[in-house]
Amino acid sequence: MSKTPQDKAATPEKFLGLKVTKPPTNSVGLGALKSAIGMVSRYMKPVDAFKISTKINQKGGFDCPGCAWPDPDDDRSILGEYCENGMKAMAEEAQKNTIGADFFAKHSVDALAELSDFEIGKSGRLAEPMYLPEGATHYQPISWEDAFNKVGAHLNALDDPDEAVFYTSGRTTNEAAFLYQLFVREYGTANLPDCSNMCHEASGKALSETLGIGKGSVTLDDLYKAEVVMVVGQNPGTNHPRMLVALEKCKKNGGKIIAINPLQEVGFMKFTNPQNPLKMLTGGTELTDVFVPVTINGDVAFFKAILLKLLEKEEQTGQVFDKQFINELTAGYDAFIEDLKRFDFDECLKLSGVSKETFDAVFDIILNNDKIIICWAMGLTQHENAVDNIRELVNLLLLKGSIGKEGAGTCPVRGHSNVQGDRTVGIWEAAPQAFLDKIEAKYGFKPTAKHGYSVIEAIEGMYNSEAKVFFGLGGNFISAVPDTNYSAQALANCNLTVHVSTKLNRSHLVTGKEALILPCLGRAEKDYQKTGIQIQSVENSMGVVSSTKGILEPCSDKIISEVAVVCGIAHATLKGRSKIDWLAYKDDYSLVRDDIEEVVDGFDDFNTRLKKPSGFYLPNGARIRQFKTKTGKANFTINKLPEWKLKEDELIMMTIRSHDQFNTTIYGLNDRYRGIFNERRIIMMNREDMKARGLEQLQVVNLRSEFKGVVRTANKFIVIGYDIPRRCCATYFPETNVLVPLDSFAHTAKTPASKSVIITVTPE
Ligand SMILES: Nc1nc2c(c(=O)[nH]1)N[C@H]1C(S)=C(S)[C@@H](COP(=O)(O)OP(=O)(O)OC[C@H]3O[C@@H](n4cnc5c(=O)[nH]c(N)nc54)[C@H](O)[C@@H]3O)O[C@H]1N2
Ligand SMILES: Nc1nc2c(c(=O)[nH]1)N[C@H]1C(S)=C(S)[C@@H](COP(=O)(O)OP(=O)(O)OC[C@H]3O[C@@H](n4cnc5c(=O)[nH]c(N)nc54)[C@H](O)[C@@H]3O)O[C@H]1N2
Ligand SMILES: [Mo]
Numbered sequence: 001m002s003k004t005p006q007d008k009a010a011t012p013e014k015f016l017g018l019k020v021t022k023p024p025t026n027s028v029g030l031g032a033l034k035s036a037i038g039m040v041s042r043y044m045k046p047v048d049a050f051k052i053s054t055k056i057n058q059k060g061g062f063d064c065p066g067c068a069w070p071d072p073d074d075d076r077s078i079l080g081e082y083c084e085n086g087m088k089a090m091a092e093e094a095q096k097n098t099i100g101a102d103f104f105a106k107h108s109v110d111a112l113a114e115l116s117d118f119e120i121g122k123s124g125r126l127a128e129p130m131y132l133p134e135g136a137t138h139y140q141p142i143s144w145e146d147a148f149n150k151v152g153a154h155l156n157a158l159d160d161p162d163e164a165v166f167y168t169s170g171r172t173t174n175e176a177a178f179l180y181q182l183f184v185r186e187y188g189t190a191n192l193p194d195c196s197n198m199c200h201e202a203s204g205k206a207l208s209e210t211l212g213i214g215k216g217s218v219t220l221d222d223l224y225k226a227e228v229v230m231v232v233g234q235n236p237g238t239n240h241p242r243m244l245v246a247l248e249k250c251k252k253n254g255g256k257i258i259a260i261n262p263l264q265e266v267g268f269m270k271f272t273n274p275q276n277p278l279k280m281l282t283g284g285t286e287l288t289d290v291f292v293p294v295t296i297n298g299d300v301a302f303f304k305a306i307l308l309k310l311l312e313k314e315e316q317t318g319q320v321f322d323k324q325f326i327n328e329l330t331a332g333y334d335a336f337i338e339d340l341k342r343f344d345f346d347e348c349l350k351l352s353g354v355s356k357e358t359f360d361a362v363f364d365i366i367l368n369n370d371k372i373i374i375c376w377a378m379g380l381t382q383h384e385n386a387v388d389n390i391r392e393l394v395n396l397l398l399l400k401g402s403i404g405k406e407g408a409g410t411c412p413v414r415g416h417s418n419v420q421g422d423r424t425v426g427i428w429e430a431a432p433q434a435f436l437d438k439i440e441a442k443y444g445f446k447p448t449a450k451h452g453y454s455v456i457e458a459i460e461g462m463y464n465s466e467a468k469v470f471f472g473l474g475g476n477f478i479s480a481v482p483d484t485n486y487s488a489q490a491l492a493n494c495n496l497t498v499h500v501s502t503k504l505n506r507s508h509l510v511t512g513k514e515a516l517i518l519p520c521l522g523r524a525e526k527d528y529q530k531t532g533i534q535i536q537s538v539e540n541s542m543g544v545v546s547s548t549k550g551i552l553e554p555c556s557d558k559i560i561s562e563v564a565v566v567c568g569i570a571h572a573t574l575k576g577r578s579k580i581d582w583l584a585y586k587d588d589y590s591l592v593r594d595d596i597e598e599v600v601d602g603f604d605d606f607n608t609r610l611k612k613p614s615g616f617y618l619p620n621g622a623r624i625r626q627f628k629t630k631t632g633k634a635n636f637t638i639n640k641l642p643e644w645k646l647k648e649d650e651l652i653m654m655t656i657r658s659h660d661q662f663n664t665t666i667y668g669l670n671d672r673y674r675g676i677f678n679e680r681r682i683i684m685m686n687r688e689d690m691k692a693r694g695l696e697q698l699q700v701v702n703l704r705s706e707f708k709g710v711v712r713t714a715n716k717f718i719v720i721g722y723d724i725p726r727r728c729c730a731t732y733f734p735e736t737n738v739l740v741p742l743d744s745f746a747h748t749a750k751t752p753a754s755k756s757v758i759i760t761v762t763p764e
Helices: 005-009 029-043 046-055 084-093 101-106 109-113 117-121 144-157 174-187 201-211 220-225 243-252 277-282 299-317 323-329 333-340 345-352 356-367 386-399 419-424 433-443 455-463 484-492 562-577 582-587 589-599 687-692
Strands: 026-028 130-132 164-168 228-232 256-260 270-272 290-292 372-376 409-412 469-473 496-501 514-519 536-539 544-548 651-656 682-686 700-707 710-722 728-732 757-763
Touching: 005 109, 005 484, 026 029, 029 046, 029 084, 046 084, 130 144, 144 469, 144 496, 144 514, 144 562, 164 174, 164 455, 174 419, 174 433, 174 469, 174 536, 174 562, 174 582, 174 589, 201 386, 201 409, 220 243, 228 243, 243 256, 243 270, 256 356, 290 356, 299 333, 299 345, 299 356, 299 386, 323 386, 372 386, 386 409, 419 536, 433 589, 455 484, 469 562, 562 582, 582 589, 682 687, 687 710
Parallel strands: 026 270, 164 469, 228 256, 228 372, 256 290, 372 409, 469 496, 496 514, 651 728, 682 710
Antiparallel strands: 130 514, 536 544, 651 757, 682 728, 700 710, 700 757
């Protein structure tokens, strides 16, 4: 009997030998260097490792495929813009092992599904296209031409183009992403869900409405000059390690840092800059001035408490708010203040879980400074009221006039290295009409104006067989999305699932009736085409577009670039009915950039400006106080306190990343900064909550969530007593995605609420 889709999607319930220690107090430094060198030497050829370490994030080098943190505009360290997790990302991508026909002949899909995600990832780089025919147990090799024709035949057999789903993960470069969305729109649908739907969608929604641009407003230089940086719902030590360098600079310039997080992540504490050998020996810089242990989803309550006290002081002294800014450049102030007055300070503070003493320390800093930057990530965006979280922090910035001036503004810290760029060039299921009009003017076909599926809607569509073909440009859909069992069924209901990937992952094993794996070049590999080695472009978290160029030889001569895959499929699908010469683009990517220049705002002289070593900034209205909102001003908003309540035995769970993973790619099994080693099936719990349930340290438990009458379970997790607020707990994703209900998501943004899953914990 072959395995069910749910069996194949599940992470194995095996324990590996957990070790727990006291979390360290110092981040980066020698430990980080050791950890990165370990991985690099185990998985990469030494000569590649050397090339990589000298070219990563250097001008004219290649852009690290890890996070989207920006590179300094000017001085870049000789040691490389080094980061432990960037090097791990490279060790994973530039692996010396490759897998092709032999590997897949030896291992059936069912057998591969029994491996852990760590083991799946370590099998090696995908080296040739593979095809899983209907009813087959093993993938078999297929030529590129046949693979393209198969995709084309399936797409052309659908009754309606809206029956196909085209997912994108945020590593895809601007060139590949632009062509991909162009193909999808010419084919006839706007079903372009992307990882952003699960990531910063709520930031985009909240910022567009309040400030007129869905991106952050600050530059790296602003961070150095800020008087206050608040880091909310973000774990930079693990997920954006180079951000610690910027925070250190800010600190040296006299700035204050406030970290708001249920966990005292090590990255907030002492930081030893690896680019400073002296510091490596003498200890590090203390980063955080005030650590605020807010309860999960207690952020709106905490911000409201600050806003209430600011209002009180303003009413006493008239010196607190930036009234000129408010009067001239904002809308909705009176209604906002009227609403704010309905809330009670004590109640808000209680809900936030923060002590009065800690509150006072934060308040004192906010009251006395006007150059404030707020940074945030998934701790704010993955809740049902995620959009409110972000709108509320914008309210604070607006009161203080902390936007559109040096050292102040919004800083949503993006995830994937080009997730922001992908959206800029058109990966958007709800693209603005003005963009679609430009496509029509340039190419002579009319893109559908109907909005397509976001991630959650795509899953529902496939589950209900309204969508029948799934195509993924990068990513690992089944492991990234919520509600694993339901989503596995959704994929299994498809006629065809296709993944363009660098590495084997679980999504290749939870397939439709037929499946294709199309292996592509990674960021670090040379992209040889007819007109020579191609460069590509990416946009970082602060809106800087820069070039990236591979430096390693491709791991196999049977893999091709993402651009070539997209062109091949577009050509095979649209054939004579296309208005576009698809195959020309793959010979010369500068032609793609010429098109981007015509269709997307801000890319004037794209090919020329991309030659600038540090790239160029895209226009950003909020940065210069031009708010392109409906009112033409920056908008205050009215936000409620979240309404969920825990029953006596319930906890609220956040699903977070360990130090050794990049989303669903598990580099290693340690979470060094949290003192958790060699295990991922763990749950971090407050010790009092353990006691109340009679649970011992390291006891094995089962987890259960019940949402709108549907029960979901995840079994076999080991309890670790941890410093986390009462009634809060934490587990790793993707192991607990099975507990995240598909219908629990951020209002208006539809981001899965994977940081506020209500669960109960019982002994196994
Ligand atoms: N090495 C590495 N780098 C990465 C990634 C990776 O997996 N590995 N992923 C990339 C991607 S795609 C993204 S989106 C980013 C993710 O970067 P992060 O957002 O830093 O990642 P998470 O692990 O989801 O961490 C969320 C943080 O929010 C806190 N938190 C959770 N709930 C709440 C809450 O209600 N309120 C507050 N105030 N805090 C809360 C958690 O304790 C945790 O510290 O990183 C990117 N960079
Ligand atoms: N419970 C829970 N779920 C979450 C989150 C959470 O915090 N909690 N975070 C969410 C977030 S923020 C995000 S962004 C998503 C991530 O969702 P995805 O972006 O879908 O997932 P990744 O794990 O980043 O994708 C990894 C795969 O991408 C492929 N890949 C790597 N590099 C390349 C490349 O250069 N080209 C191509 N074509 N493929 C490549 C490899 O095959 C690898 O297996 O997950 C979301 N899911
Ligand atoms: Mo993300």
